[in-house]
Amino acid sequence: MGKGRIEAFSDGVIAIIITIMVLELEVPHHVDLHSLLPLLPVFLSYVLSFIMIGIYWNNHHHMFHVVHHVRGGVLWANLHLLFWLSLMPFTTAWMGENHIESLPVALYGFVLMMSGVAYYILARSLIALEGQDSALAIAFGQDRKGKISVLIYAAAIVLAFVSPWIAIACYVVVALIWLVPDRRVEKVLLAAPAHGNTPGPNAPHP
Amino acid sequence: MGKGRIEAFSDGVIAIIITIMVLELEVPHHVDLHSLLPLLPVFLSYVLSFIMIGIYWNNHHHMFHVVHHVRGGVLWANLHLLFWLSLMPFTTAWMGENHIESLPVALYGFVLMMSGVAYYILARSLIALEGQDSALAIAFGQDRKGKISVLIYAAAIVLAFVSPWIAIACYVVVALIWLVPDRRVEKVLLAAPAHGNTPGPNAPHP
Amino acid sequence: MGKGRIEAFSDGVIAIIITIMVLELEVPHHVDLHSLLPLLPVFLSYVLSFIMIGIYWNNHHHMFHVVHHVRGGVLWANLHLLFWLSLMPFTTAWMGENHIESLPVALYGFVLMMSGVAYYILARSLIALEGQDSALAIAFGQDRKGKISVLIYAAAIVLAFVSPWIAIACYVVVALIWLVPDRRVEKVLLAAPAHGNTPGPNAPHP
Amino acid sequence: MGKGRIEAFSDGVIAIIITIMVLELEVPHHVDLHSLLPLLPVFLSYVLSFIMIGIYWNNHHHMFHVVHHVRGGVLWANLHLLFWLSLMPFTTAWMGENHIESLPVALYGFVLMMSGVAYYILARSLIALEGQDSALAIAFGQDRKGKISVLIYAAAIVLAFVSPWIAIACYVVVALIWLVPDRRVEKVLLAAPAHGNTPGPNAPHP
Numbered sequence: 054m055g056k057g058r059i060e061a062f063s064d065g066v067i068a069i070i071i072t073i074m075v076l077e078l079e080v081p082h083h084v085d086l087h088s089l090l091p092l093l094p095v096f097l098s099y100v101l102s103f104i105m106i107g108i109y110w111n112n113h114h115h116m117f118h119v120v121h122h123v124r125g126g127v128l129w130a131n132l133h134l135l136f137w138l139s140l141m142p143f144t145t146a147w148m149g150e151n152h153i154e155s156l157p158v159a160l161y162g163f164v165l166m167m168s169g170v171a172y173y174i175l176a177r178s179l180i181a182l183e184g185q186d187s188a189l190a191i192a193f194g195q196d197r198k199g200k201i202s203v204l205i206y207a208a209a210i211v212l213a214f215v216s217p218w219i220a221i222a223c224y225v226v227v228a229l230i231w232l233v234p235d236r237r238v239e240k241v242l243l244a245a246p247a248h249g250n251t252p253g254p255n256a257p258h259p
Numbered sequence: 260m261g262k263g264r265i266e267a268f269s270d271g272v273i274a275i276i277i278t279i280m281v282l283e284l285e286v287p288h289h290v291d292l293h294s295l296l297p298l299l300p301v302f303l304s305y306v307l308s309f310i311m312i313g314i315y316w317n318n319h320h321h322m323f324h325v326v327h328h329v330r331g332g333v334l335w336a337n338l339h340l341l342f343w344l345s346l347m348p349f350t351t352a353w354m355g356e357n358h359i360e361s362l363p364v365a366l367y368g369f370v371l372m373m374s375g376v377a378y379y380i381l382a383r384s385l386i387a388l389e390g391q392d393s394a395l396a397i398a399f400g401q402d403r404k405g406k407i408s409v410l411i412y413a414a415a416i417v418l419a420f421v422s423p424w425i426a427i428a429c430y431v432v433v434a435l436i437w438l439v440p441d442r443r444v445e446k447v448l449l450a451a452p453a454h455g456n457t458p459g460p461n462a463p464h465p
Numbered sequence: 466m467g468k469g470r471i472e473a474f475s476d477g478v479i480a481i482i483i484t485i486m487v488l489e490l491e492v493p494h495h496v497d498l499h500s501l502l503p504l505l506p507v508f509l510s511y512v513l514s515f516i517m518i519g520i521y522w523n524n525h526h527h528m529f530h531v532v533h534h535v536r537g538g539v540l541w542a543n544l545h546l547l548f549w550l551s552l553m554p555f556t557t558a559w560m561g562e563n564h565i566e567s568l569p570v571a572l573y574g575f576v577l578m579m580s581g582v583a584y585y586i587l588a589r590s591l592i593a594l595e596g597q598d599s600a601l602a603i604a605f606g607q608d609r610k611g612k613i614s615v616l617i618y619a620a621a622i623v624l625a626f627v628s629p630w631i632a633i634a635c636y637v638v639v640a641l642i643w644l645v646p647d648r649r650v651e652k653v654l655l656a657a658p659a660h661g662n663t664p665g666p667n668a669p670h671p
Numbered sequence: 672m673g674k675g676r677i678e679a680f681s682d683g684v685i686a687i688i689i690t691i692m693v694l695e696l697e698v699p700h701h702v703d704l705h706s707l708l709p710l711l712p713v714f715l716s717y718v719l720s721f722i723m724i725g726i727y728w729n730n731h732h733h734m735f736h737v738v739h740h741v742r743g744g745v746l747w748a749n750l751h752l753l754f755w756l757s758l759m760p761f762t763t764a765w766m767g768e769n770h771i772e773s774l775p776v777a778l779y780g781f782v783l784m785m786s787g788v789a790y791y792i793l794a795r796s797l798i799a800l801e802g803q804d805s806a807l808a809i810a811f812g813q814d815r816k817g818k819i820s821v822l823i824y825a826a827a828i829v830l831a832f833v834s835p836w837i838a839i840a841c842y843v844v845v846a847l848i849w850l851v852p853d854r855r856v857e858k859v860l861l862a863a864p865a866h867g868n869t870p871g872p873n874a875p876h877p
Contacts, residue, residue: 058266058320060676065274065477068683073282075757076691080764084772103757107750114676114746128320129438132313139281139309146286154290232747264472264526271480271683279488334526335644338519345487345515352492360496470678470732477686485694540732541850544725551693551721558698566702 056123059131063113066135070142071106074099077146098149098161101224102141105165108231109138109172119188120179130178134171140164158220159213165224166206173199202227262329265337269319272341276348277312280305283352304355304367307430308347311371314437315344315378325394326385336384340377346370364426365419371430372412379405408433468535471543475525478547482554483518486511489558510561510573513636514553517577520643521550521584531600532591542590546583552576570632571625577636578618585611614639674741677749681731684753688760689724692717695764716767716779719842720759723783726849727756727790737806738797748796752789758782776838777831783842784824791817820845 078095081088144164148157173196180190209223284301287294350370354363379402386396415429490507493500525546556576560569585608592602621635696713699706731752762782766775791814798808827841 054320054324058270061267061679062270062274062316062320064676064680065271065683066278068680069275069278069687071753072684072687072691072757073278075761076282076694077286078761080695080761080768082768084765084769084774086774100754103750103754107747110680110750111743111746114672114680115743118672125317125321128317129313132309132316135277136306136309139278140284143281143284143286147290150286150288151290156290156292260526260530264476267473268476268480268522268526271477272484275481275484279484282488283492331523331527334523335519338515338522341483342512342515345484349487349490349492353496356492356494357496362496362498466732466736470682473679474682474686474728474732477683478690481687481690485690488694489698537729537733540729541725544721544728547689548718548721551690555693555696555698559702562698562700563702568702568704 054123056117056120059123059128060117063131063135064110067106067110067113067138070138071103071110074102074142074145077142077149094152095146095149098145101221101228102145104228104232105224106138106141108228109134109168112172112231116176116179116189119192120183122182123179124182127175127178127182130171130175134168134175137164137168137171141168153217153221155214155217158217159210162206162209162213162220162224165227166203166210169199169203169206173203198230202230260329262323262326265329265334266323269337269341270316273312273316273319273344276344277309277316280308280348280351283348283355300358301352301355304351307427307434308351310434310438311430312344312347314434315340315374318378318437322382322385322395325398326389328388329385330388333381333384333388336377336381340374340381343370343374343377347374359423359427361420361423364423365416368412368415368419368426368430371433372409372416375405375409375412379409404436408436466535468529468532471535471540472529475543475547476522479518479522479525479550482550483515483522486514486554486557489554489561506564507558507561510557513633513640514557516640516644517636518550518553520640521546521580524584524643528588528591528601531604532595534594535591536594539587539590539594542583542587546580546587549576549580549583553580565629565633567626567629570629571622574618574621574625574632574636577639578615578622581611581615581618585615610642614642672741674735674738677741677746678735681749681753682728685724685728685731685756688756689721689728692720692760692763695760695767712770713764713767716763719839719846720763722846722850723842724756724759726846727752727786730790730849734794734797734807737810738801740800741797742800745793745796745800748789748793752786752793755782755786755789759786771835771839773832773835776835777828780824780827780831780838780842783845784821784828787817787821787824791821816848820848 078092078099081092141164144157144161148161151157176189176193176196176199180187180193183189205223205227209220212223213220284298284305287298347370350363350367354367357363382395382399382402382405386393386399389395411429411433415426418429419426490504490511493504553576556569556573560573563569588601588605588608588611592599592605595601617635617639621632624635625632696710696717699710759782762775762779766779769775794807794811794814794817798805798811801807823841823845827838830841831838
């Protein structure tokens with residue numbers, strides 16, 4: 054089967070997830086700066102989640118770019134990833150509306166961790182189809198970045214009960230891991246021949 | 260007419276249905292585990308509905324994969340299916356927010372049953388276009404799986420007034436019927452020649 | 466410019482409009498049949514609006530099927546149509562939640578009438594691009610159906626203040642006008658040669 | 672990488688943004704004209720935002736029409752633009768629900784200004800890929816219109832504290848700047864050869 058519809062459906066779901074989160078920014082009934090202040094943690098949670106989901110969309114885009122065809126198992130592995138991502142508007146709102154407390158921050162990390170695991174399963178199910186010598190398999194490699202991310206999330210869930218801010222710092226670190234080296238990957242992509250454009254080592258995984 | 264736009268529109272509607280259901284998970288105002296507890300039936304309803312709609316999307320994807328062209332009647336048969344699916348966020352929320360009681364559980368089953376009927380009508384209108392010897396007609400066959408599903412739903416609606424949990428068990432059974440043999444179907448698909456890839460007996464129907 | 470993106474964007478907006486209307490079906494806090502009863506007018510309004518927007522999507526699909534390219538003016542004529550359609554969730558909810566009273570029913574008709582006018586402008590701007598001897602121009606013809614619809618809407622707006630039910634009857638009549646002869650159009654389409662498939666006289670207009 | 676998916680994802684996000692704004696039009700509980708009156712500023716804010724986002728979609732469409740390929744940096748520049756646009760439902764609602772007061776009107780302008788800046792960054796990142804002699808670079812030119820828009824927004828943010836209505840007038844002026852000369856641009860496009868269709872000087876920027 055072609056990959057067009059799985060890409061289109063994923064784009065649709067991710068576009069909705071990233072956009073409905075803004076509905077959690079409740080419109081204040083007053084017009085002074087003080088009425089905006091309680092929205093600050095909600096807003097910052099929104100920014101963090103927007104970046105996280107942006108990273109997932111980016112990597113999903115890269116990964117399916119080198120995929121040639123899909124099968125039923127892949128459809129379900131993809132739906133599994135979308136399921137965990139679809140919980141982000143809820144965890145983002147719970148974290149933001151309660152001024153960054155331990156349990157909501159830990160749950161936020163849990164959903165991120167499960168999304169990371171789901172992404173790994175999706176990548177594995179695609180590599181099983183594409184073959185171990187495919188561009189995807191080479192690009193995915195040992196997936197150090199993905200494994201480190203999941204470990205940091207696991208640590209953050211525990212650390213959230215010491216201080217939620219340490220956990221938040223962990224999430225920011227994971228986001229930076231995925232944002233920063235993106236440029237290096239791009240250069241690898243440019244150096245590679247036009248068709249066999251691999252997204253570079255460890256690229257397609259948040 | 261090409262099938263591109265009917266696929267894109269269906270993807271859009273199903274993506275929105277599957278995503279806005281999460282808005283029913285009302286964000287608690289407290290941060291302890293006890294405040295998450297009342298969300299559990301809502302969450303489990305969400306999981307069940309996510310899987311049900313995932314099955315529909317999967318089968319819709321398979322079915323249109325072997326379709327060559329569409330006509331006005333098909334557009335309306337498809338809209339009819341989307342209508343019943345669009346009621347799932349409502350029935351899911353009513354079932355979840357009331358801790359699994361008879362009437363909401365029966366209504367949930369009724370919408371599922373009508374979705375099944377609508378899917379059958381859509382498949383029949385596509386087969387009428389494609390011909391009785393088309394890949395679609397062969398794959399759809401007697402549609403035993405679809406007919407059994409509708410019968411189980413009908414039984415579940417009645418049984419919900421004995422115990423809502425029996426009805427829920429019926430819905431889980433239908434979901435398993437559609438989830439489990441998916442792998443067998445895939446093997447049929449692989450065995451088949453590349454172009455005439457039929458989704459296998461009874462495949463495209465939830 | 467190609468027509469792909471204007472189709473995709475319209476599909477997206479119409480998919481969202483048709484789906485978020487269901488959010489107006491407020492989940493009852495009780496589980497008896499009596500708590501569903503007040504939802505009946507909201508539900509029937511939803512069914513009517515679902516059909517109306519379904520007709521628009523159907524006709525939009527038919528119309529752009531015979532269009533070859535678009536231009537800036539068409540993008541705005543299309544956005545103008547989407548603007549009026551985007552007001553339907555509001556007018557549907559206001560009509561449904563107030564048990565079918567005069568003013569909401571009249572406003573509902575006003576938005577339908579303006580959507581009809583916007584569709585006419587869009588069709589005219591497309592015909593100006595395609596030429597007076599194009600398949601689109603021939604199919605659109607004198608657009609008797611579109612003009613009659615707008616006249617019925619105008620009458621319904623006035624009649625809503627006599628009895629809202631007369632106005633509702635008018636809307637149902639318009640829906641039937643567009644639903645019923647669809648099959649005849651399909652036959653015209655089938656009779657026509659493969660490429661120059663015109664949607665038949667007066668077809669692409671709700 | 673191809674541009675298909677970045678276009679599809681942007682279409683999805685913009686379609687949702689432009690549509691969920693209408694959810695801020697709270698359905699009145701009464702059916703007289705007086706109950707519609709308080710909705711007037713919300714409605715007018717909706718109309719203004721609908722036009723603004725329509726302009727962005729239009730220009731995004733034009734700009735990507737002449738783009739040949741994208742890269743990771745472009746994906747993030749595009750997400751950055753979508754982030755600012757995604758805040759428009761919030762600022763629109765805050766402005767509309769408080770009867771056009773200084774601070775909400777200034778914040779509305781701030782988000783518009785940041786969207787303008789984000790669009791500029793996106794255009795620059797695309798031109799860096801396409802080359803300084805590309806159709807896009809020539810069309811974008813010195814981007815006088817974009818720079819003037821951002822200056823007007825900056826002035827409007829300050830002037831909102833003198834009178835919010837002056838700021839609103841500024842936003843309307845920017846909208847007119849982008850709406851009116853669109854027709855001239857179209858003529859340039861028609862005069863240009865088919866493939867090298869540039870959107871004309873300063874066109875792809877709101």
